[in-house]
Amino acid sequence: MLKSTNLEVGYGESVVVRNGSLEVKKGQVVCLMGRNGVGKSTLMKGIMGVLKPTQGHLYYNGESIIESLPTKRAHRGFGYVPQGREIFGTLTVQENLLIGLESNGTKQKTVPEWIYDYFPDLKEMKNRKGGDLSGGQQQQLAIGRALAANPNLLLLDEPTEGIQPNIVADIQDIIENIKSKQKDLSILLIEQSVDFARRIADYYYIMDNGKIVYEGGELKEKDTQHLLGI
Numbered sequence: 001m002l003k004s005t006n007l008e009v010g011y012g013e014s015v016v017v018r019n020g021s022l023e024v025k026k027g028q029v030v031c032l033m034g035r036n037g038v039g040k041s042t043l044m045k046g047i048m049g050v051l052k053p054t055q056g057h058l059y060y061n062g063e064s065i066i067e068s069l070p071t072k073r074a075h076r077g078f079g080y081v082p083q084g085r086e087i088f089g090t091l092t093v094q095e096n097l098l099i100g101l102e103s104n105g106t107k108q109k110t111v112p113e114w115i116y117d118y119f120p121d122l123k124e125m126k127n128r129k130g131g132d133l134s135g136g137q138q139q140q141l142a143i144g145r146a147l148a149a150n151p152n153l154l155l156l157d158e159p160t161e162g163i164q165p166n167i168v169a170d171i172q173d174i175i176e177n178i179k180s181k182q183k184d185l186s187i188l189l190i191e192q193s194v195d196f197a198r199r200i201a202d203y204y205y206i207m208d209n210g211k212i213v214y215e216g217g218e219l220k221e222k223d224t225q226h227l228l229g230i
């Protein structure tokens with residue numbers, strides 16, 4: 001469903017990612033891993049189109065989408081939860097979720113119950129301002145907003161980063177629940193926790209110094225330890 005080959009992505013003159021080649025198949029959870037600063041978020045931004053790749057190809061369901069804007073990619077089924085979440089702090093939880101629904105062209109005035117089923121905390125807080133939520137709740141809201149648009153491909157950039165340790169498991173459980181309920185949804189997940197990645201991923205890519213240096217259906221300890229800094 002998604003295939004990138006040799007994507008080159010960076011900021012202005014500085015090239016950060018040099019061979020961003022990866023594939024996410026329908027219904028797969030693919031984990032993109034690697035130490036801090038190796039270029040994972042930059043590659044994901046190139047895939048979403050937030051940064052425009054300077055080289056390489058990007059295909060979605062067999063069609064080249066390298067030229068299409070992030071809004072167009074969203075319309076075609078890309079959901080993106082960036083690092084830092086970027087929810088609307090002055091809008092209520094409900095309003096944030098409605099924005100997610102609208103981004104898919106749906107004109108709905110109420111949030112469908114199935115979204116709250118994934119995030120019971122958000123249901124209780126639906127009239128609270130996004131900015132008043134805890135970090136973990138904001139992360140749930142960011143994931144909920146992306147899911148509300150009914151994506152075919154969900155891009156999650158380190159969803160447990162900066163979350164209180166006792167809440168991390170809740171976010172992980174939510175992602176596992178989404179995987180088990182939405183069998184056709186493909187997920188590309190940037191993840192630092194090897195344990196969680198092993199639990200959820202069908203396939204792994206590891207980056208080092210702007211390049212994909214490992215891929216496989218399992219994380220073999222002796223091959224990957226040094227790349228993950230564990």
Ligand SMILES: Nc1ncnc2c1ncn2[C@@H]1O[C@H](COP(=O)(O)OP(=O)(O)OP(=O)(O)O)[C@@H](O)[C@H]1O
Nearest residue numbers: 011014016034035036037038039040041042043083
């Ligand atoms: N807005 C920016 N402008 C210029 N350089 C940037 C920008 N954002 C990131 N970089 C640089 O790109 C490199 C890769 O960063 P990136 O965020 O993609 O790494 P990462 O693997 O996702 O790491 P982390 O887990 O710390 O987020 C780093 O050297 C970083 O300094």
